[in-house]
Amino acid sequence: MSQSHQQPALSKCPGCAEPPAAGDLFCGVCGYDLSAVPARPGDRPTMAITVPPAASGSEAVRWPAAAETDSSDVPAPVHRPSDLPGTDSGGRPLAEQEQVQEPGAAAGQGAAVGPGPEPVGGPEPSAVPVRHDDRAVPGGAEHSGDFALAAPDPRTAEHAAAAAAAPAAGGKVCVACRSGRVDPDGYCENCGHAQPRERDHMEQELGSVAAVSDRGLRHHRNEDSFAVSSTALPDGSPAVVAIVCDGVSSASRPDEASAAAANAANESLLESLPRGTHPQQAMHEAIVAASEAVNALAQEPAGAMEHDAHRHQNAPACTLVGAVMAGELLIVGWVGDSRVYWVPEDRSRPTARLTEDDSWAAQMVAAGLMNEAEAYADERAHAITGWLGADAYELEPHTAAFKPDRPGLVVVCTDGLWNYAESAEEMAAAVPADAQEHPLRGAQVLVGHALDGGGHDNVTVALLPFAVRPQGAGSACETV
Structure with missing residues (x-):
């Protein structure tokens, strides 16, 4: 497209800054010769920056590879254009060995920035422009x-x-x-x-036993705790232990109570089983040891008691349920309303609940005053009548020994789970089919079942696969 060359129109007089009238050759205020204004300089088209063809035998430009991101999540350094060889607007290669003259220094005494080839047809080293990317230099x-x-x-x-x-x-x-x-x-x-607190979600897998505990969706902390372990009996056969405790929310420091009870019961079993103590007796002793550990939490220093005179009336408290697989026996023990379920590997076989709740509803059913549906529909149903704590009425550990005649899965859980699968049939339906081979995955699925149901309470479950060879119909059961 052609362009016309006209005298530039002035917005103000160069002499007095007054705006001239249209078509004036002289300023009407100061008489400045407006025609003396220099003409517009000729247009200079932008010159394309091109990279000259590489000399024969020379290699093409190699772009530096970006460093990979490290574990600190700091991004890889960005390569600026000045980090790469290039050309100036005249097509000449840029100098890679630049010298910068410090103020007051003689010419030729500047600091060398980095090695590189001598500039071809470029300015002298002393006239090289200063970089603005601030590279690190010696x-x-x-x-x-x-x-x-x-x-x-x-x-x-x-x-x-x-x-x-x-x-x-x-x-x-x-x-x-x-x-x-x-x-x-x-x-x-x-x-x-x-x-998140460390106890908000806990998982542990130890050989053939696994446990998962979750805070749930409504509680501000996880007041459940568990312990899983294994040891050897005197004859060298293995013994597997799972303890699950549920802190009583209406008591003070329920999270501490459940943790203390689970640890004490587990340590007691690991100490007594290798000595040859009968597993059922060892379970009884473990519950007593757990009770003593929870009672010790109520022994506050005198100074602390002065600030809360009624603190001793609301001592830390929790429930406990445990299972031990030793030899051909399955031993369960409990105080409170946490439960143990038996789910056979062959789901066509009957399932069973192996514990009885220490609760108001269970007492009403045992006394014949209500049927089970009526009792558990009452708002007082989950009020517990037995627990571990300094203010418990009387410690009555329950233990039971079973000798399963077929393989199955032992489910040890708090009411945060069985509230969403109360009957033995409902619990068996919630247990995944491959839980026998993958107990941790099975425990995760059961916790998810409770969370999907509402997650109103803390949820804790331990799974113990019980593998035996069929020995005929029936099973022995002894309850104390």
Whole structure:
């Protein structure tokens, strides 16, 4: 397209800054000769920057490969255009060996920035422009003569701050930003996000026994606890242990009570079973040891008791249920309303609940005052009549011994699960078909079943596969 060359129109007089009238050759105020204004310079089209063809035998430009992201989640460094060989607007190769003259220094005494080929047809080294990317040079940036960028890359600055706050080896990492250190109070130093408690969700798999515990969807903390372990009997045969405890929410420090009871019962069984104590007697002793551990929590120092005179009337409390597989025996023990179910491997066989609740509903049914449906529909149904704690009426550990004649699965759980699968048939229907071979996955599915049902309570379940060879019909059962 052709362009016309006209005298540029002025918005104001160069002499007095007054706007001239249209078509005036002289300013009407100061008489300035408006025709003396220099003409518009000729247009200079933009020159394309082209890379000259590589010389014969020379290699093509190799682009540096970006570094991979490391475990700190800091992104790979960005390669700026100045990091690569190129040409200036005249098509000449840029010098890669630049020399910057420091103020007050003689010509030719500037600091060499980096090795590179001599410029071809370019300016002298002393006239090379100063870079603005502030590369690291020997002697420090303050001696390089380079100008720093006006502002750092905000993404790099953000990740640099996160990397500075990253925890040392073995420390906890924030679940939100994945880079900040978690303070002892449970908050991230980098983003301030509150971290989930360690007991909000717990899983453990030990050989053929597995357990899962979850806070649920309504409670602010997980007041359940569990312990799974294994040991050997005097004859060398294995013994597997699972203990599940449910803290009483109306009592103080229920989470501490359940943890203390589970640990004490587990340690007692691991100490008595290898000595040859009968598993049923060992279970009784374990429940007593758990009760003593919970009672000890109520023994507050005198100073603490002065601030809460009624603290001793609301002592820490919990329920307990446990199972031991030793030899050909299955031993269960309990205090409270946590339960043990038996689910045979052959689902056509009958299932069974192996425990009886220490609850108001169970008492009404046992006394013949209500049927089971009426009792458990009452709002008082889940009021427990037995528990571990300093304010318990009287400790009455229940134990039972079974000798299964077929393989099956032992389900040890709190009411956070069986509230959504109360009968033995409902529990068997909720247990996945492959739980016998994959107990951890089966426990995860059962916890998910409770959460899908509403998750109104903490949920804890332990699964113990029981493998035996068929020995005929019937099974022995002895209850104490």
